[in-house]
Amino acid sequence: MAIAPEREAWITGIGLVSALGEGLDAHWDALNGDREAWLKLDSTTHAPYQVHPAVALDLAKQIPDRGDRRQMEGWQRLGTYAAGLALENAGVKGQDDLLKSMHMIVAAGGGERDYAVDGQILSGLEASNEPAKFLNERLMNDLRPTLFLAQLSNLLAGNISIVHGVVGSSRTFMGEEMAGVDAVRVALGRCHASQGDIFLVGGAYSAERPDTILHFELGHMNWTRPWVPVWERPKDGGGTILGSVGAFLVIEAREHAEKRGATPIAKLSKVSSDRARRRDGDAEHSMAVQWNEISPGLIPGATIVVSGATGVSEAVAIERDILDQRRVPTRATGSVIGHSVEATFPANVALAAMMVARGEAVPPIGGSKDEARMTRKVKQAVVTSVGHWRGEGMALVEAI
Amino acid sequence: MAHMKDKHGRPVVVVTGMGVVTSLGQGKDENWAKLTAGQSGIHTITRFPIEGLRTTIAGTVDFVPFDNAPDLTTKMAALAGAEAVGEAKIGAEGKFPGPLFLGMPPVELEWPQRQDLARASGKSADITYTDILKGAAAKDFSAMQTRFLFGSVGDALADRFGTKGAPISISTACATGATAIQLAVEAIRRGETEAALVIGADGSANQESLVRFSLLSALSTRNGDPTAAARPFSKDRDGFVMAEGAGALVLESFEHATARGASILGVVEGCGEMADSFHRTRSSPDGAPIIGCIRNALDDAGVTPADVQYVNAHGTSTPENDKMEYVGLAAVFGDHLPAIAVSSNKSMIGHTLSAAGAIEAVFTLMTIRSGIIPPTINHTEADPAIKMDLVPNVARKATVTRAISNSFGFGGQNVCLVLAAEPA
Numbered sequence: 001m002a003i004a005p006e007r008e009a010w011i012t013g014i015g016l017v018s019a020l021g022e023g024l025d026a027h028w029d030a031l032n033g034d035r036e037a038w039l040k041l042d043s044t045t046h047a048p049y050q051v052h053p054a055v056a057l058d059l060a061k062q063i064p065d066r067g068d069r070r071q072m073e074g075w076q077r078l079g080t081y082a083a084g085l086a087l088e089n090a091g092v093k094g095q096d097d098l099l100k101s102m103h104m105i106v107a108a109g110g111g112e113r114d115y116a117v118d119g120q121i122l123s124g125l126e127a128s129n130e131p132a133k134f135l136n137e138r139l140m141n142d143l144r145p146t147l148f149l150a151q152l153s154n155l156l157a158g159n160i161s162i163v164h165g166v167v168g169s170s171r172t173f174m175g176e177e178m179a180g181v182d183a184v185r186v187a188l189g190r191c192h193a194s195q196g197d198i199f200l201v202g203g204a205y206s207a208e209r210p211d212t213i214l215h216f217e218l219g220h221m222n223w224t225r226p227w228v229p230v231w232e233r234p235k236d237g238g239g240t241i242l243g244s245v246g247a248f249l250v251i252e253a254r255e256h257a258e259k260r261g262a263t264p265i266a267k268l269s270k271v272s273s274d275r276a277r278r279r280d281g282d283a284e285h286s287m288a289v290q291w292n293e294i295s296p297g298l299i300p301g302a303t304i305v306v307s308g309a310t311g312v313s314e315a316v317a318i319e320r321d322i323l324d325q326r327r328v329p330t331r332a333t334g335s336v337i338g339h340s341v342e343a344t345f346p347a348n349v350a351l352a353a354m355m356v357a358r359g360e361a362v363p364p365i366g367g368s369k370d371e372a373r374m375t376r377k378v379k380q381a382v383v384t385s386v387g388h389w390r391g392e393g394m395a396l397v398e399a400i
Numbered sequence: 401m402a403h404m405k406d407k408h409g410r411p412v413v414v415v416t417g418m419g420v421v422t423s424l425g426q427g428k429d430e431n432w433a434k435l436t437a438g439q440s441g442i443h444t445i446t447r448f449p450i451e452g453l454r455t456t457i458a459g460t461v462d463f464v465p466f467d468n469a470p471d472l473t474t475k476m477a478a479l480a481g482a483e484a485v486g487e488a489k490i491g492a493e494g495k496f497p498g499p500l501f502l503g504m505p506p507v508e509l510e511w512p513q514r515q516d517l518a519r520a521s522g523k524s525a526d527i528t529y530t531d532i533l534k535g536a537a538a539k540d541f542s543a544m545q546t547r548f549l550f551g552s553v554g555d556a557l558a559d560r561f562g563t564k565g566a567p568i569s570i571s572t573a574c575a576t577g578a579t580a581i582q583l584a585v586e587a588i589r590r591g592e593t594e595a596a597l598v599i600g601a602d603g604s605a606n607q608e609s610l611v612r613f614s615l616l617s618a619l620s621t622r623n624g625d626p627t628a629a630a631r632p633f634s635k636d637r638d639g640f641v642m643a644e645g646a647g648a649l650v651l652e653s654f655e656h657a658t659a660r661g662a663s664i665l666g667v668v669e670g671c672g673e674m675a676d677s678f679h680r681t682r683s684s685p686d687g688a689p690i691i692g693c694i695r696n697a698l699d700d701a702g703v704t705p706a707d708v709q710y711v712n713a714h715g716t717s718t719p720e721n722d723k724m725e726y727v728g729l730a731a732v733f734g735d736h737l738p739a740i741a742v743s744s745n746k747s748m749i750g751h752t753l754s755a756a757g758a759i760e761a762v763f764t765l766m767t768i769r770s771g772i773i774p775p776t777i778n779h780t781e782a783d784p785a786i787k788m789d790l791v792p793n794v795a796r797k798a799t800v801t802r803a804i805s806n807s808f809g810f811g812g813q814n815v816c817l818v819l820a821a822e823p824a
Contacts, residue, residue, distance in 0.1 A: 049533070071680065104675070108571075109550060110506045119528045122514055126524040132607075135511060136452035139608055145615035149680050149810070153506040153550075153571040158680055158811025167675035167689065170813060171579055174506065174569040175551035182568055186583070193590035210529035211509075214517075217536040218545035273566040275558060390551050391566060 009191040010264040010400065012257050013090025013250030014350045015082040015202070018337040019052035019243055023085065024354045026055075031336070031362035038336045038366060041227055041241070042208075048224045049217070051207040052243035052338030057081055062088075068163050073112040073150035074244075076159050079204025079343075082246030083160045086200065090250035091262055096165055098260075103169040103196040104157055105187050107179035107203035107342035111151035113211050117142045156204060166200050177308065178273065178391025179203070180345035185271035185393070187251050197256040202248030203343040212242060212341075221312050221388060229335040230311035231320075231370035238313030240388065243338015247347035264400045266353035270294055273393040278314070283392055284321040287384070290394040291322055294382060297396070302379040304361045305330040306352040306397075308344045312388045319386045328382070329374040331355075335366035345385045349395055352381035356399040402823035404655045406669070407702030410589040412823050416490065416662040417650035418762045419483025421476045422749040423459035423643055427483055432766055435774045436795040440627035440748045442641050448607050455619040457626040459643025459750030460605045470507045472603025474553045476646035476755075477502065478560050481599050484648035485561060488662060490595060498593040500563035501584045502554045503576035503600035505754045509548050510606060517541070553601075563597055573809030574714070576600060577647060577757025578817055582671040584651050594656035600758025601646035610642055616681065618718060630751075631778035632715035632744035633722045633786050640716040643750025647758030654823050666765040669802070669818040670701025676812030683724040689814050690728030690806075697804060697816035698732070705733045708740060708818075710773060710803035712764040715744025716751050725806060726786045741798060743791040747777040757807040761817055764805045768821050773798050 016023065019040040020030035030037045043050045059077055062084030063069050069077060087093040092102070121138045128134040149155050154172040161167050173179040173186075180203050187199040206212065216222050223239030233239055251268055272290045276283035305323060309316050309332040323330055333351055334340075340347060355361050361378050364371035383395040406412050420427065423441030424434040434441070441459045450456035464479070466472035491497045518527045520535030546552055554567030572579040577600025584596035613619050620639035622629035630641045657664060674696060676689035683690060698704065714725055730737055745763050746752075752759050767773050772795050779792035802820040807813075 110508050115529050118514065119526075119531075121511075122518045122527040122532075123525050125511075125515060126518070126527075130451075132449040133451045135607060136449065136611070139611040140452060140454065140614070143608075143611060143615055145612075148612040148616065151506070151508075152573060152810065154573050154809070154811045154813065155680065157572075157675075158813075161675045161677040161812045162680065165677050167677050167812070169673040170572065170675040170811070171583065172571045174504075174571050175554060175567070176549055178551055178566050179569065182566055186568070186587075189590060189592060190586060195586055195590060210533065214529065214533055214536055215509075215545065215548070217533055218541040218548075220537065220540075220542070221545075275555065275566040277559065387551075389546060389549060390555055393566070 006192040007194060008254040009188055009268045010252050010254050010257050011249055011266050011268050011353050012252045012262045012264055013086040014265060014353060015085030015089060015248040016347060016350045017054055017057065017078060017082045017246040019055060020337060021055050027351060028354060031365065046213055049213045049222050050241050052241060053208050054078055054244035063163055071146060071149065072159055075111055075204050075206040076150060076156050078206060078244060078246035079156045080159045080163050082202065082204060083200060083248040084164055086248035086250050087164055098198065099165045101168045102166045102198050102200055104160060104166050104200045105183040106157040106172045107183040108153040108156050108172050108174060109342055110153055112209055114144065114147055115210055176341050177344055177385050177387035180342045181273045181385050181391060181393030184346060184349060184395065185273050188268055188271050191251055191253055197253045199251040200248060201251055202346040204246040205244065205340040205343040207242030207244045207338055216240060223311055229366040229368035230309045230332045231368055233311040234313040234316050238311055238316065240311045240339040243340050245337055245340035245343040245347050247343045247350050249346055249349060266356050267398045267400050269398050270396040275390055276392060283318045286392045287318065287322045294394060294396045299379055301376050303328050304355055304374055304378050304381050306348045306381050306383045307332040308348050308385040309334055310339045310388045315386045315388050319384060329361065329372040331362060331365050331371060333365060335368060345393060348383045349397060352383050352397040356381050356397055359399060412654035413585045413588050413651055413668045414654045414657050415649050415665045415668065415765060416652050416657050417484035417488025418665060418765065419480035419648040420759055420762050421461060421480050422645035422752065422759060423461055424749060426479055435748055435763065436772050438775050438777045438793060438795065440777060442626045442629055442750050444626055454614050455610060455621050456623045457629055457641060458605050459641055461644040468510055469604040469606055470547060470553050473504050473601045474556045476603055477557055477599045477601035480646035480648035481557065481561055481597060484650050488650035490650055495562040496597050498563065498595035498597065499565045500554060500558055500567040501580040501596055501598045502557060502567055503570045503580035503754050503758060504553050505602050505604040506571055507548055507550045513544055561597055572813040573811050574753055575757055575807035575809040575813040575815040576754040577759065578807035578815035580758060581668060581761055581817060582815060585668050585671055588651060588653050595652040598651055598758060599646060599648040600755040602752055602754040603644050605642050605644050613642060620717060628778050630717045630747045632717045632747050632776055633783060633790050634779055635781040635783040637717045637719060637722060639718050641750035643752045645749065645752040645755045645759050647755055647762045649758065649761060664822055666768055667820045667823055669820045670697045672697025672700055672816040674814050676814060681810050682720060687724055687727040687731060690724060691731045693814035694728060694732045694804065694816045697818050701818035703802065703818065705736045708802050708804055710767060710800045711740055711742040712760050712803055712805040713742050713744045714806040714808045715746050717746060721808060723785065726788060737788060741773050741791050742788045743773055743776045745774060757815065760805050761819065764803050764819050768800045768803060768819065771797055771799055
């Protein structure tokens, strides 16, 4: 079958919000700063659990309508804000004609619960002689009708359409880390094949929620010991510290970007993904296959790996298998921005673009002794993703 | 000799296998017999007690035993998928030669799980999330962790069918099933794969989901006569009926299907989309995104309104949707609209939410193949503001070579598919 001629895809806009700040410059400064600059841990609010909370935002800057802000919960505000930053950065914010033909792919989980109501219902269920009837009555009376709209996975995309006017298309992918990888992969595939000229891709994750922490605690996957970089955690049982992140990318066909005079940040050359059962080394094999697809194009000594390592032992072991063999300097951003599940991969593509655009890597993250210094000029970055349970992915981001 | 490429020079995408599960039953034959007989699958809910609920009816699938919503979603998806793959006779057993595109509802812990966790904490009064977290830490809940990951449904299905690569799990609210088809069509058109398995499944009709829609006043409260509750486009429609089910389609490039001698069940000629930025749950009053979405689909297929004989409507039976869908169809089809048959499967199977787009695509293709248009039942009182041929109450024989299937959802999601009999 004939495959459509592949067009070059550029990253022309980035919106990134995390514990380290807002925008790439803030992230660059923090990652190059001292411990106080890069470790913004909240160890008290959800103790014994720790989170990397998002920096405080002036939400009105990207979500001017108060009604819109009120209709959203935290994860949606974070994502809608980051999406606005990306559009602004790409120079397309408010350009209705462009936004009408802009295609959106969002990687999302679900939204917040009403914690007080859940607690009251659980207490009542234990005391009730007719628990099912009690549940119906409480749900009918206590649920806020609009909370549903903050919980639906596709309503981050919906809010971005409403607030920013992105309406060319709107798809939401679910499935934890893998959803973030495939959102970027499918956007790139479509861009390469002329199934759209300009894309908005990303995700948002709020870690500052008991229910997200709970989900990882079901698998006893939270790191509750004193903070150390992700690579150091497996020897003590492993674990993740969740982080609130909003990360969006504007991915655009080169010719489209040039025509409108947009400045590229980096080139997005390749994204791959896979799902191994994680038996008998199949995930390690998949990562090796994906690496081998990228490696022929790598310039010796000019590559940095931007890793989405979670700190969860099994997943870290899969990733170390490939990294230890290739011996490329690695930066695991999750050590300081935390693990942001669906948003992890878009965020790391953003940070990879930052490094290749500057031609420089940030120092080992969180002072990690497992990450080699990188003094040579950085021209390429390989972004890796090994999901905490499933999903293996990779991207190649290159300097322009 | 039919063309392997469409009018835009892209690979023609055909359907070679289909499967379906709804409240009417399991499999295409049973569903089609009941659907064309105008039979409803809507009934009073028995899955959970209904005391205190405003809506007590649904189109739940009660013949598949299950533990929780992701489990039921997985099981119905597997049933529909197996029927589709079996019909397509594609690949080897457990080795499907392409990726999985799965439309499904969001996954979340349910009340039984929350109660297990609360009990594990040892507390029975004044329970907070701090206690629930203590409960989670106290015992091994790793199986629960995995089950309630969003990726777990696709993971189980990827294992079951041996699909290639990472399964894509999609949520675009009530347009989800159609979006899954659209993503697969795009992947085949760009040469990323020759075949794809598309499944839309939804088994999430539990208490809290029902209450959520109920609190938004979206559901019919015609509890006394369940089979008469879903009445799309009627003057006295009062909301949709929540339902469950699964639809599956094997999509292939025409070239791939022909080369292996597969029977062609139909063609996905075009997909159109346009998001709505007006409101989280309501359509733009001017209908522009719905109009744009349908026009995009016709353009993508390279056909005109005059080439369409049947519309498989989104037709939820809510006052708002049906009015806006009519506005959209009237604008796009204009003078042709009176000559076009429009019917809503939801009058019989209810609104199968994340599965609807896939199930209704299957039924649309069966309409084209059989020459029988399933009716819009419960049509007793016409809405004077809606002037369409709704195939009221009784199925009709008709030659349909091309149809569109609409799907619209919360969050401004609008998708339209153009489906046709055979490659041009």
